Amino acid sequence: MHISHNPWVWVAAILTLAIFSFLYKDNPFFKMAEHIFVGVATGYGFVYTWNNGIYPNLLKPIFVDHQWLFIIPLILGLMYLSVVVPKFAYFIRWPFAFLLGVGSGLSVPLAFRASLVEQIKYTILPNPHGMSAILFINALLILIGVVTVVLYFYFSTPHEGVMKPLTKTGIVFLMVGFGASFGYTIMARFSLLVGRFEFLLGNWLGILPWLK
Amino acid sequence: MVLNLLVFILAASGVIQVKDIPNDDGSRLKIEYRLPESVFDSAFLYRIQGNKKILIHKVANSSGVVIDEGLNYKKTYKYTLVVYSDTLKKTYESLMVKPKASWFDTSQFPLFIVVLLYTGLLLFYIQHARSGKSLYLRPIAGLQAVDEAVGRATEMGRPILYVPGLSSISDVATIAALNILSHVTKKAGEYETKILVPVRDPVVYTIAREIVKESYYSIGRPDLYNENDVFFATDSQFGYAAHVSGTMVREKTATNFFMGMFWAESLILSETGASTGAIQIAGTDAVTQLPFFIVTCDYTLMGEELYAASAYLSKEPLLTATLKGQDAMKVIILLVVGALSILNLFGVHITLGLF
Numbered sequence: 001m002h003i004s005h006n007p008w009v010w011v012a013a014i015l016t017l018a019i020f021s022f023l024y025k026d027n028p029f030f031k032m033a034e035h036i037f038v039g040v041a042t043g044y045g046f047v048y049t050w051n052n053g054i055y056p057n058l059l060k061p062i063f064v065d066h067q068w069l070f071i072i073p074l075i076l077g078l079m080y081l082s083v084v085v086p087k088f089a090y091f092i093r094w095p096f097a098f099l100l101g102v103g104s105g106l107s108v109p110l111a112f113r114a115s116l117v118e119q120i121k122y123t124i125l126p127n128p129h130g131m132s133a134i135l136f137i138n139a140l141l142i143l144i145g146v147v148t149v150v151l152y153f154y155f156s157t158p159h160e161g162v163m164k165p166l167t168k169t170g171i172v173f174l175m176v177g178f179g180a181s182f183g184y185t186i187m188a189r190f191s192l193l194v195g196r197f198e199f200l201l202g203n204w205l206g207i208l209p210w211l212k
Numbered sequence: 213m214v215l216n217l218l219v220f221i222l223a224a225s226g227v228i229q230v231k232d233i234p235n236d237d238g239s240r241l242k243i244e245y246r247l248p249e250s251v252f253d254s255a256f257l258y259r260i261q262g263n264k265k266i267l268i269h270k271v272a273n274s275s276g277v278v279i280d281e282g283l284n285y286k287k288t289y290k291y292t293l294v295v296y297s298d299t300l301k302k303t304y305e306s307l308m309v310k311p312k313a314s315w316f317d318t319s320q321f322p323l324f325i326v327v328l329l330y331t332g333l334l335l336f337y338i339q340h341a342r343s344g345k346s347l348y349l350r351p352i353a354g355l356q357a358v359d360e361a362v363g364r365a366t367e368m369g370r371p372i373l374y375v376p377g378l379s380s381i382s383d384v385a386t387i388a389a390l391n392i393l394s395h396v397t398k399k400a401g402e403y404e405t406k407i408l409v410p411v412r413d414p415v416v417y418t419i420a421r422e423i424v425k426e427s428y429y430s431i432g433r434p435d436l437y438n439e440n441d442v443f444f445a446t447d448s449q450f451g452y453a454a455h456v457s458g459t460m461v462r463e464k465t466a467t468n469f470f471m472g473m474f475w476a477e478s479l480i481l482s483e484t485g486a487s488t489g490a491i492q493i494a495g496t497d498a499v500t501q502l503p504f505f506i507v508t509c510d511y512t513l514m515g516e517e518l519y520a521a522s523a524y525l526s527k528e529p530l531l532t533a534t535l536k537g538q539d540a541m542k543v544i545i546l547l548v549v550g551a552l553s554i555l556n557l558f559g560v561h562i563t564l565g566l567f
Contacts, residue, residue, distance in 0.1 A: 034458050037448070038448070038452075045446070103382035112323055117566050120545060120567065127557065150545070150546060153516045177499075181503050
């Protein structure tokens with residue numbers, strides 16, 4: 001057993017244990033870790049935004065490279081701050097309108113292509129000629145799954161009569177998908193937990209011989 | 213030193229053919245080469261740009277296609293293919309080619325028709341709603357429980373927690389979450405129940421604050437608005453999760469709403485809420501996070517149900533009409549999928565320029 005002499009490893013280990021202590025109940029150690037986390041993350045976020053966003057993408061182009069067109073995003077950005085002066089608070093509508101307009105304009109064709117056309121393309125049943133029975137059954141299952149799930153999300157008709165068995169089938173497909181996704185993600189989370197324990201037992205306490 | 217290489221320069225011999233790639237910004241050219249010799253030691257494809265000779269591809273086969281990217285549509289380019297074989301060096305040259313920049317991507321035309329069709333359907337239903345005709349929408353269990361959940365918090369004398377997701381304002385799920393926030397705030401205001409809204413994104417924070425303020429004003433209770441109830445927590449994903457978890461435990465929230473876009477923090481938030489005994493309603497279009505909400509929350513709005521929620525709750529004819537338009541589009545999609553599947557079974561393959 002070789003306990004780490006690195007003070008930063010100790011800080012990380014103590015904060016990890018403080019966060020884990022929430023599993024028992026809320027306590028001062030968790031509160032301390034939570035507030036340090038929030039404070040450090042916000043401070044880090046500010047410095048990161050300054051170094052990777054504001055300075056290289058806004059201030060440098062204007063004040064160093066003299067690209068005066070960048071004054072437009074600067075003005076739009078400053079309009080965000082108008083909320084602190086109630087008299088001029090309505091200025092904030094301009095950057096919001098710009099952001100939503102550009103965002104929608106860019107995403108509409110992409111969303112239609114990726115979320116609609118590509119999905120339809122792989123749902124259409126292929127020609128079974130020269131295809132193995134398993135592959136065709138798989139394609140048939142995809143078609144049934146997509147049709148019944150889309151019908152579940154059809155809001156204009158109540159789930160009664162002929163719609164009832166169809167939407168029930170859709171729910172079964174959804175739940176099977178969610179179950180698979182749940183299991184897959186839980187395994188990924190366990191690997192994160194294993195990583196933390198490896199840190200505590202190996203890097204900090206030195207119990208694990210391969211991680212000192 | 214005696215150079216023992218025999219050098220041939222074969223200009224415009226048809227070995228290299230350079231073509232413009234249509235429907236792009238003029239930054240790409242397609243180079244097709246077919247070498248007369250099938251065996252050679254090495255071969256290199258160069259772009260000649262003014263006085264510069266830039267290597268763009270190391271040729272391995274006697275024929276192939278290379279896409280050269282990062283070009284300027286105002287400039288002219290020439291390509292040379294240099295082939296080394298024993299003591300022989302051969303150079304093949306292409307003609308001068310200028311890439312063309314297109315104003316429109318005509319390959320997207322069928323998609324444009326689909327967008328027009330969808331827009332037409334939406335406009336039709338909006339007009340239909342404006343004419344005063346009622347539009348039926350089936351009930352959704354999670355939405356009917358919203359008022360009940362607000363009432364429960366009132367009975368217990370505890371606050372409501374509303375998390376509008378962790379994404380930015382350009383995310384559709386965030387916009388839907390903010391629409392629902394308006395309804396929940398009005399309901400909470402009617403019962404004089406406190407609502408806490410921790411936010412991760414600074415822009416969403418500003419909008420959420422205005423929505424809560426406006427909602428209290430609209431029910432005639434501006435006195436209930438406390439600017440500290442809508443607050444920016446942090447933009448760190450897990451810092452935010454830790455903070456909201458702590459808030460749930462300390463403030464003993466009776467009702468938790470998780471609406472919008474969520475990532476890996478979804479289970480941390482909803483599991484903490486479940487452990488405090490709060491009634492929880494979640495809604496997200498994040499497919500990977502839905503399973504966690506389903507197992508830990510009392511009601512979950514799945515995918516499009518979240519978008520539909522704002523139409524249901526507001527009873528706004530415009531939003532209801534939009535939902536009806538989407539439903540009509542779904543029917544068209546199912547008919548297209550069905551028809552093309554049947555045709556495929558009989559060996560008739562139709563792509564409509566889309567698939």
